[in-house]
Amino acid sequence: MRLCGVVPPTPEAVYIVRNILRDPNVGPLTTKGIYYRALQVKPETLGLPKTPATKSQPEQGKKSDIIPYPYHPIRSKSYLKDTVLYFLERRREIEKIHVFRKATPKERSRMLQALREKKPSANVSDVPENIDQWMWRPRGLIRRSGSRIGGEEDSNAM
Numbered sequence: 343m344r345l346c347g348v349v350p351p352t353p354e355a356v357y358i359v360r361n362i363l364r365d366p367n368v369g370p371l372t373t374k375g376i377y378y379r380a381l382q383v384k385p386e387t388l389g390l391p392k393t394p395a396t397k398s399q400p401e402q403g404k405k406s407d408i409i410p411y412p413y414h415p416i417r418s419k420s421y422l423k424d425t426v427l428y429f430l431e432r433r434r435e436i437e438k439i440h441v442f443r444k445a446t447p448k449e450r451s452r453m454l455q456a457l458r459e460k461k462p463s464a465n466v467s468d469v470p471e472n473i474d475q476w477m478w479r480p481r482g483l484i485r486r487s488g489s490r491i492g493g494e495e496d497s498n499a500m
Contacts, residue, residue: 351426354415358383359426363436363480370439370477373423380416427478437481445473 362379363371371379409417416422430436445453450469457464 349425351421351429352415354385354388355380355421355426356429357388358415359422359430360435363478370441370479372475372477373419373427376427376478377416377419377422380422381411381414385413385415434481436478438476438478440474441477442472442474445469445471449473 358380359376361383362368362376368379409421411417416426427436431438450466450471453469454464454466457468461468
């Protein structure tokens, strides 16, 4: 199935991402989180043949054309984001949500360090306490209370 002139992802890549997002022990994930979890899945365990990506050789030193994992179904972050996640979002299987969460002390210290590079007189009070992130989750997740995440009621949930 082709969507808007975009080559669809491989079935193996879609399978891996679906399983990662449908895992009940995992909440919404960032693209980076999905990518690193996907790389932990070995293609051999799925019974998949080793088929390399099409662009395995960079053109005259173009670093952007190097495919990090040419034999893995999720061959790069850009392939995951621009092909696999886009495909699943267009099929309305997943959705992107905006999440605000409290920053960890390590994240706050990194933000303070970056801020001090621009403004040497910055202090801890200049660093925001919350971080906003865009995360992916399967559509139609139902909370234990019986309401759909996103505020819509689901009459069949109970």
